[in-house]
Amino acid sequence: MPVDINELKSYLAARGKRVDAALDAFLPRPNRRPSTIHKAMRHSVFAGGKRLRPVLYLLAAAAAGSQGEPRQAAIFEYLHAATLLHDDVVDISDLRRGRPTCHKVFGEGMAVLCGDALLTEAFAVLARIRPTPRYRTGDFVRELAETGGSRKLIGGQVMDLEGEGKPLDKGAIVRIHETKTAALLATSLRLGAMSANATPVRLDAVTRFGRALGLAFQVIDDILDVTQSSETLGKTAGKDAAADKATFPAILGLDASRREAARLTRSAMRALDPLRGNADRLRQIADYLLVREY
């Protein structure tokens, strides 16, 4: 299946714009008091990301036969932004996607509170999701909270923090990335599919797709951190090495890391088989991620 990259890019850009519109419509207005925190929230959310997680939410909903609500899709961006900005506080990173980080602009105290506010706002919005015959509101909330919690996303950040300067093996790095990155990608797909009342078989398919894709995505991110300049990346390059973090290229070497990314992407593709033609856009995204220049 040859992918028309330009067609895909404009499709993704259009979906991303719907997410941006929802973010703008539903995040508290910047002049709402106390205005500093609401400005900080928007600074962190409108930072030029690809809106990958919300788009996956919408595509999984589509693959399960329904449109998907951009307002619900957008909450993955709240959670993602909260993670990044607290990460930046912890790592004392000054640059993110080519822009000064939240704590550089608003101060460390405000950045901590801003992450808390985004986390909390995600649940305020998710609480409004319409239940389906198969899935209750509590199911959505529980999945998001468990994914964001100490045994998954935050657990991965902790392992990452504690692993700095230590020799980690491949298994340890895989565990970090499964929890830190892949889990949230999988959950964005799962919640999208659940919002469309997906059958268990379809839900399982997008889950396995998300986990493999997330891991592939992270391997590629590690590779790019080694091979690209800060300018191209839009963030401080080489910071993994500077922080003495274990990465796939550091352990496996570049070539083996590239093969690992390709293998994971094929495994993501196979996971989508039960969804047949409904998952073509998800396949294209996986394919697209593999042709990034790394």
Added chain:
Amino acid sequence: MPVDINELKSYLAARGKRVDAALDAFLPRPNRRPSTIHKAMRHSVFAGGKRLRPVLYLLAAAAAGSQGEPRQAAIFEYLHAATLLHDDVVDISDLRRGRPTCHKVFGEGMAVLCGDALLTEAFAVLARIRPTPRYRTGDFVRELAETGGSRKLIGGQVMDLEGEGKPLDKGAIVRIHETKTAALLATSLRLGAMSANATPVRLDAVTRFGRALGLAFQVIDDILDVTQSSETLGKTAGKDAAADKATFPAILGLDASRREAARLTRSAMRALDPLRGNADRLRQIADYLLVREY
């Protein structure tokens, strides 16, 4: 209605123990990997607090005619601990309730992540609450998230942070404490009452009680910060003045602050009238808070 303080104290201690047992049973075990974060969560939650918010949850459930689940009551302690420990990171406070703060023991990065984990865990538990005929799971989640968010609790922290060193008037301080303290007390009562399927009249009664009580509680806290030693308080005394924070005593003077606390407590009492005898324990607590030696 004369209060038997010793009887009330042992009643509250018994309720607090049920909450402690639920916290111990349902927080991730300390040896669960990654263990540092789970140890940090327990360090922050088991720090000798009075469990006021969970106890209010249970008493409001009782006032509305049902027992109340300690596991659900306990999540207010997650949220409260998360707020305190992120506050301590922001304020660089080393001592809390006579013990070293989370960031002193586990480092700043872990303390930021620990607060995030506690926040998120609160929603993971709340997602499991049983809906009632009047209130759906989403109603509980939305209330907690809105109370914890940028327009209430976090908004109050922001106003507090931004108010340091500035001359604030009484209205501004009231707004800070309404959002930073009273809102969460009111919500712990509301969710307890909702879990017991409270009528709108009863729900309104505990809400107004909680707001007045929360404000009274904060006025008293301000007074104690001026009048007590660090040893008695179990935290650094005089830190409001040291941080140049506007407080009730600083603006109104001590005597007027004491009268304000008494007035707010009477207003809290009146709010409970519709609940009649079912709210006796709540009345006793309000009375008890007023006889603290301030």
